[in-house]
Amino acid sequence: MIDYTQKIREIAARLLKEGTVDMVIGFRKGTVPMMNEPCFIRKPEEADRLVWDSHCGINLANYLYDRKEKIGVVAKGCDSRNIVTHIVENKIKREQVHVIGVPCTGMADKRRIGALSEKDGEIREVSEKEGRITVKGDSFTKTFEKKEVLQDNCTTCLHRNPVIHDEMIAEPVEEQTGIDPFEDVKRIEALSPEEKRAYFQGLVADCIRCYACRNACPLCYCPTCFVDESRPQWVGKSIDPTDTMTFHFLRAYHCAGRCTDCGACERACPVGIRVRQFTKKLNKDCVELFDWEAGLTLDERPPLDTYRPQDPNDFIK
Amino acid sequence: MKWIKIEKEDFPRGLKALAETYQCLGPVKGEKYHDFKVLDENRPPDFDFLNTPLSPKFLVEPQSEILFEYTLDEKKEDAHILKEAQKDLPPRLVVGIRPCDAAAFLLVKRNFDTEKYKDPYWVRAYEALTLFGLACQTPCAACFCTTAGGGPFDEAGLDALMVDAGDHFLVKILTEKGEAACNTAGWENVVEEKAALDAAALLKETAESKIASTVETDNLKQQSTTALYDAPFWEEVSFSCINCGTCTYVCPTCWCFDIQDECYGCSGVRMRNWDSCMYPLFTLHGSGHNPRGTKLHRVRQRFMHKLKYYVDKYDDGIQCVGCGRCVVSCPVNIDIRRVCNLMNALPDPSTVCPV
Amino acid sequence: MTHIGIEPGRLQFSWISSAEATKFVDVVKDVTDAIRALGPNTHFVKTLPKVA
Numbered sequence: 001m002i003d004y005t006q007k008i009r010e011i012a013a014r015l016l017k018e019g020t021v022d023m024v025i026g027f028r029k030g031t032v033p034m035m036n037e038p039c040f041i042r043k044p045e046e047a048d049r050l051v052w053d054s055h056c057g058i059n060l061a062n063y064l065y066d067r068k069e070k071i072g073v074v075a076k077g078c079d080s081r082n083i084v085t086h087i088v089e090n091k092i093k094r095e096q097v098h099v100i101g102v103p104c105t106g107m108a109d110k111r112r113i114g115a116l117s118e119k120d121g122e123i124r125e126v127s128e129k130e131g132r133i134t135v136k137g138d139s140f141t142k143t144f145e146k147k148e149v150l151q152d153n154c155t156t157c158l159h160r161n162p163v164i165h166d167e168m169i170a171e172p173v174e175e176q177t178g179i180d181p182f183e184d185v186k187r188i189e190a191l192s193p194e195e196k197r198a199y200f201q202g203l204v205a206d207c208i209r210c211y212a213c214r215n216a217c218p219l220c221y222c223p224t225c226f227v228d229e230s231r232p233q234w235v236g237k238s239i240d241p242t243d244t245m246t247f248h249f250l251r252a253y254h255c256a257g258r259c260t261d262c263g264a265c266e267r268a269c270p271v272g273i274r275v276r277q278f279t280k281k282l283n284k285d286c287v288e289l290f291d292w293e294a295g296l297t298l299d300e301r302p303p304l305d306t307y308r309p310q311d312p313n314d315f316i317k
Numbered sequence: 318m319k320w321i322k323i324e325k326e327d328f329p330r331g332l333k334a335l336a337e338t339y340q341c342l343g344p345v346k347g348e349k350y351h352d353f354k355v356l357d358e359n360r361p362p363d364f365d366f367l368n369t370p371l372s373p374k375f376l377v378e379p380q381s382e383i384l385f386e387y388t389l390d391e392k393k394e395d396a397h398i399l400k401e402a403q404k405d406l407p408p409r410l411v412v413g414i415r416p417c418d419a420a421a422f423l424l425v426k427r428n429f430d431t432e433k434y435k436d437p438y439w440v441r442a443y444e445a446l447t448l449f450g451l452a453c454q455t456p457c458a459a460c461f462c463t464t465a466g467g468g469p470f471d472e473a474g475l476d477a478l479m480v481d482a483g484d485h486f487l488v489k490i491l492t493e494k495g496e497a498a499c500n501t502a503g504w505e506n507v508v509e510e511k512a513a514l515d516a517a518a519l520l521k522e523t524a525e526s527k528i529a530s531t532v533e534t535d536n537l538k539q540q541s542t543t544a545l546y547d548a549p550f551w552e553e554v555s556f557s558c559i560n561c562g563t564c565t566y567v568c569p570t571c572w573c574f575d576i577q578d579e580c581y582g583c584s585g586v587r588m589r590n591w592d593s594c595m596y597p598l599f600t601l602h603g604s605g606h607n608p609r610g611t612k613l614h615r616v617r618q619r620f621m622h623k624l625k626y627y628v629d630k631y632d633d634g635i636q637c638v639g640c641g642r643c644v645v646s647c648p649v650n651i652d653i654r655r656v657c658n659l660m661n662a663l664p665d666p667s668t669v670c671p672v
Numbered sequence: 673m674t675h676i677g678i679e680p681g682r683l684q685f686s687w688i689s690s691a692e693a694t695k696f697v698d699v700v701k702d703v704t705d706a707i708r709a710l711g712p713n714t715h716f717v718k719t720l721p722k723v724a
Contacts, residue, residue, distance in 0.1 A: 030650040031644070031650060031652040031654070031655060032458065032459060032644060032645060032650060032652070033458075035650040036650065037557050037649055037650040037651070038556065038557040038649055039553070039556060039557060040553075040556055058557075058648070058649055062559065063556070063557075121455075122367055122455075122457055122458060124458050138527075188675065189675065193674070193677045193678070193679045193680070194677070195677075196674075196675065196676060196677035197676065197677030197715055198677075199677075200676045200677060206349070208371070208380060208562075208566050209380075209562075210561050210562040210563045210566045210593070211561050211562060211596075212559070212561035212562075212563045212648050214561075215559035215560055215561040216559050216561070216648050216649075228596075228597075228598050236577070236579055236718065236721055237575070237577050237590050238380075238381035238577065238579075238588060238590050238721045238723045239380050239381045239590075239723055240381070240718075240721035240722050240723055241722060242716055242717065242718045242719075242722075243718065243721070245676070245716060246716070246718075249673075249676055267648065268559070268561065268563075268648035268649075269648075270370060270563045270566075270567060270646040270648070271349070271350075271370065271371070272349045272350070278676075281675045313687075315685055316685045316686060316687045317684060317685065317686045317699065317702075379723070379724035380723075380724075381721060381723035381724060382723065382724050383721070383723060383724070579720060579721055580720075581718070581719045581720045584720060585720070586720055586721065588721060588723065
């Protein structure tokens with residue numbers, strides 16, 4: 001990972017120096033353990049601000065649109081898929097971005113690591129080496145295999161390597177195979193309607209309607225979100241359970257066929273709601289009904305904005 | 318000042334006695350985190366927590382609160398009358414609230430309970446509280462209360478301060494409300510003040526030494542407002558912001574709300590919900606114009622309010638108690654400590670050569 | 673919708689041409705019968721806000 005940081009700095013400095021891009025968007029070292037902050041640099045000499053480690057889970061595709069500059073962006077597999085989605089949806093032009101591809105071995109789940117160290121005390125420091133993550137507190141040191149503490153979406157990720165890139169910082173990593181990404185969805189599908197309702201109501205019970213999930217999502221770029229509309233007002237703004245549920249499931253619908261399961265929503269949630277349980281069902285449907293995974297190609301329209309004669313229509317009576 | 322001693326094993330008995338008079342609340346360990354909840358025998362307080370991710374401000378200002386209600390049903394006597402919502406507000410005792418959160422109530426009080434204006438909902442809910450603070454002996458890495466005008470053993474805003482002394486709590490009774498609650502609980506084991514003070518002072522010193530992070534605020538008041546407003550760092554500070562409401566919602570001192578009307582059938586309510594200056598909607602005018610149209614505007618506003626406008630208006634420190642919640646919860650790691658230090662250290666523009 | 677707990681059958685889709693009057697009538701009958709059999713919907717119904 002240290003090599004990754006070095007390589008990113010070299011590339012960023014070169015791109016800025018050569019004038020290939022006006023700015024590079026990447027991560028700088030965070031102020032709290034297991035967090036890095038998205039940042040931009042405009043000068044080659046600022047390149048040493050950039051870092052890369054297992055705490056770069058935020059999706060940088062979220063920072064690309066509505067900008068005029070030519071942008072270099074550091075992108076892992078999921079970020080690159082969202083860049084593809086942006087291009088397909090005309091949010092950015094391919095030539096406006098220079099994708100610095102990062103082969104990714106998954107991002108660490110700070111909540112999982114926090115929970116595993118809860119009894120020991122607060123984590124004050126974190127470091128990683130050779131696939132292991134070590135956390136330190138006042139009176140403890142603990143080492144985890146990185147693959148044991150990945151973000152949930154990373155454990156089932158099938159596209160760790162960027163799908164588009166202008167240059168790569170390293171050789172591609174091996175893709176994970178033999179994984180069923182939808183095991184959890186299938187478990188919910190097997191429940192009765194009552195159980196499903198109870199499950200999802202329980203899921204969002206703690207929601208504080210801060211919209212961190214929505215705003216961390218690169219797909220949620222609507223100028224005015226349906227929950228913010230007041231004429232007409234589609235959904236109430238209080239924490240009434242029906243309104244909260246409406247927000248979550250309708251937002252998921254808006255991501256259908258577009259979601260790359262990057263995990264940004266879940267990572268951003270301050271109260272630890274497993275927001276992806278909404279979007280994952282639609283991802284599964286897209287695979288089963290349209291053989292579609294979002295953001296893999298620039299050459300094909302997404303299933304929900306195109307018609308094909310073979311589209312399934314058994315649900316229409 | 319009176320100090321008493323409560324054996325930890327006596328604590329549940331006291332709480333049970335208190336429950337006759339008070340609705341008792343405290344930190345409860347949930348599936349994911351600790352949160353302030355109503356206590357009962359099956360839901361005891363758990364004082365082994367770092368800081369609750371959500372501040373207890375909702376005890377006084379719930380996230381959504383109905384203020385008025387009406388009905389148009391003419392079969393009812395009070396049809397067409399907008400009435401204040403009737404609330405059941407029993408005396409409430411909060412055990413284990415952190416000094417930073419109690420101090421935050423005092424800070425918010427400045428806004429909701431003044432000579433000129435009183436927010437009846439806030440004032441009533443606040444006055445119904447008796448706050449039994451728990452001195453903070455395990456401050457978090459993101460805590461900076463000691464440089465935000467408070468401290469882990471701070472007494473401001475509390476009715477009693479409990480100090481965990483191993484198998485018992487040493488409790489300093491600070492107000493009549495605190496005294497009354499102790500009497501109700503049967504906690505009357507008075508200890509000698511000098512000994513209690515000494516024991517507490519030692520623990521306090523240890524706790525304060527554990528607070529590793531600080532903010533510099535000494536210069537904020539004399540900084541020029543326009544210079545801060547035009548400071549060069551805002552683009553860099555606000556870049557990563559996603560404009561969610563997390564920082565403002567977890568903050569114990571953020572007080573902004575939005576009024577909403579909702580109706581169903583022939584009845585309706587007027588309620589208020591927490592609002593956030595991070596949302597574009599917060600300042601959107603009816604005309605469609607938005608004076609804080611970009612995230613730079615909004616991020617700047619949050620920090621300028623807390624660290625400059627408030628400082629200038631009240632001349633009593635920053636509008637922040639240093640609980641560190643926004644630092645920890647921000648999905649993109651925007652850190653108020655960093656921003657505060659940037660603001661504090663901004664060079665005086667009159668001494669900087671404009672190149 | 674069924675995934676979050678709406679009973680199967682409560683949400684139905686039909687494709688009816690403006691020329692298919694009889695199909696329209698049949699579908700309306702079938703749907704109303706099916707929904708009546710399920711009874712009134714009590715889930716995800718927005719009433720006055722259930723808040724403090």
